[in-house]
Amino acid sequence: MAGDSAMIIDGSWAAPNYIAALSDDVGIFNFPEIEGGKGSSDDWLMNFDNAYAISSKTGNVEAAEALLAFMFSEERQAAYAETGAIIACKNVNYDKSKVPALTRDISEAFESAAYSIIPWDNPLGTDVGAELNNTTRMVITGGDPKEAFESLQDYALDAWE
Numbered sequence: 001m002a003g004d005s006a007m008i009i010d011g012s013w014a015a016p017n018y019i020a021a022l023s024d025d026v027g028i029f030n031f032p033e034i035e036g037g038k039g040s041s042d043d044w045l046m047n048f049d050n051a052y053a054i055s056s057k058t059g060n061v062e063a064a065e066a067l068l069a070f071m072f073s074e075e076r077q078a079a080y081a082e083t084g085a086i087i088a089c090k091n092v093n094y095d096k097s098k099v100p101a102l103t104r105d106i107s108e109a110f111e112s113a114a115y116s117i118i119p120w121d122n123p124l125g126t127d128v129g130a131e132l133n134n135t136t137r138m139v140i141t142g143g144d145p146k147e148a149f150e151s152l153q154d155y156a157l158d159a160w161e
Contacts, residue, residue: 012086012106019084019100028105042114047122081107128156 001021078094121129135152
């Protein structure tokens, strides 16, 4: 965010910070395709991990349903998108000229994705997911893959008992 690096691997959650620090002097690109490799530069890692639930014990089911209907109405999502937020809805019409270029580019990339998959650490849970990230970092920086992933397997089995 200081503008000292040519590029960094990060996620869409950091877009507001980059916009605040660099305005329109920042952009995105997906990993390039590897000749002979699987996948495409039109495939994206995506995860919109907010969820809402209505308790069966509430006395105001109608009010809760009305709130959720409002929150996810096309009009509300359009207004939210125009604040620069990345919305989890496709095909919402809003004034893209009101949105920072980085947010617009991320939204357009996600909307046009040919395929998406959630980041590998998310379904593992907070602690095992963090350990996967640590293990991956260890392998990338020269650690022994077999040893590292055996250790991760042991960690996961202990955590999930």
